[in-house]
Amino acid sequence: MALELDRCGSTCIHEEAVKEVQQAMLDEDAAVSLAELFKALGDPTRVKILFALMTRELCVCDTALVIGVSESAVSHQLRILRTLRLVKFRREGKTLFYSLADSHVKELFAQGLEHIME
Amino acid sequence: MALELDRCGSTCIHEEAVKEVQQAMLDEDAAVSLAELFKALGDPTRVKILFALMTRELCVCDTALVIGVSESAVSHQLRILRTLRLVKFRREGKTLFYSLADSHVKELFAQGLEHIME
DNA sequence: ATAACATATGAACAGATGATCATATATGAT
DNA sequence: ATCATATATGATCATCTGTTCATATGTTAT
Numbered sequence: 001m002a003l004e005l006d007r008c009g010s011t012c013i014h015e016e017a018v019k020e021v022q023q024a025m026l027d028e029d030a031a032v033s034l035a036e037l038f039k040a041l042g043d044p045t046r047v048k049i050l051f052a053l054m055t056r057e058l059c060v061c062d063t064a065l066v067i068g069v070s071e072s073a074v075s076h077q078l079r080i081l082r083t084l085r086l087v088k089f090r091r092e093g094k095t096l097f098y099s100l101a102d103s104h105v106k107e108l109f110a111q112g113l114e115h116i117m118e
Numbered sequence: 119m120a121l122e123l124d125r126c127g128s129t130c131i132h133e134e135a136v137k138e139v140q141q142a143m144l145d146e147d148a149a150v151s152l153a154e155l156f157k158a159l160g161d162p163t164r165v166k167i168l169f170a171l172m173t174r175e176l177c178v179c180d181t182a183l184v185i186g187v188s189e190s191a192v193s194h195q196l197r198i199l200r201t202l203r204l205v206k207f208r209r210e211g212k213t214l215f216y217s218l219a220d221s222h223v224k225e226l227f228a229q230g231l232e233h234i235m236e
Numbered sequence: 237a238t239a240a241c242a243t244a245t246g247a248a249c250a251g252a253t254g255a256t257c258a259t260a261t262a263t264g265a266t
Numbered sequence: 267a268t269c270a271t272a273t274a275t276g277a278t279c280a281t282c283t284g285t286t287c288a289t290a291t292g293t294t295a296t
Binding site: 031033037040043055065114 | 130151176
């Protein structure tokens with residue numbers, strides 16, 4: 001506590017700015033949750049999986065073929081995406097069809113692509 | 119190439135689905151760029167930095183104080199955010215004031231928080 | 237029950253990541 | 267020029283990540 005307050009020397013702190021920002025600041029849990037969500041979107045394989053699912057639902061095997069990685073790798077990544085409720089699935093016989101859980105991914109990708117192409 | 123096509127056995131492939139998705143598919147570069155962007159947002163420290171900067175511009179020292187990490191750590195993370203053009207800065211004497219580069223971060227955070235609180 | 241198929245899971249390993257510490261750069265004051 | 271301040275950078279290291287390979291689970295058909 002005291003350590004953190006001292007760290008900066010004290011000469012360079014703009015008190016008003018710090019207070020203003022601290023009041024509007026995100027709490028730790030929210031920051032961690034947000035980071036977890038974005039981290040899940042922060043891998044090319046998972047981006048491809050999600051983008052593929054934007055077009056239509058796909059089984060694991062087809063997904064693996066489309067994005068060019070092993071089925072095991074896809075399955076591992078889908079587990080992560082499931083945990084964060086980014087995808088859902090339905091069973092049809094031996095096959096599991098995965099799809100986007102809600103529209104947030106589409107919106108996030110749209111914003112993300114906008115930024116990249118700026 | 120041939121390896122990838124064989125990998126799935128061939129029995130489980132739904133050809134139409136695969137073709138339909140492949141046509142709409144993101145190219146490799148775009149997938150990597152998108153992933154890089156989201157990866158940059160996928161760390162609690164960087165989330166806090168960006169969220170803090172949503173309120174107002176801040177110098178490195180104040181940022182470090184607000185989010186409770188060392189100035190060096192903040193500087194390192196700001197470098198990553200600068201590289202991805204998520205933040206920009208202006209100099210005033212010895213002090214560098216960082217701010218959000220554009221409005222995409224706000225939109226992304228808004229969507230992200232919506233998803234988390236669903 | 238057995239076999240085949242679709243997917244999931246666990247272990248393991250190489251590569252990436254983020255904080256820390258030490259050092260360097262840049263600006264302003266003396 | 268020297269010094270103090272604000273920030274940046276490089277090296278190091280423990281931890282995390284994603285793929286692979288081997289194995290397990292669950293479903294359908296025989």
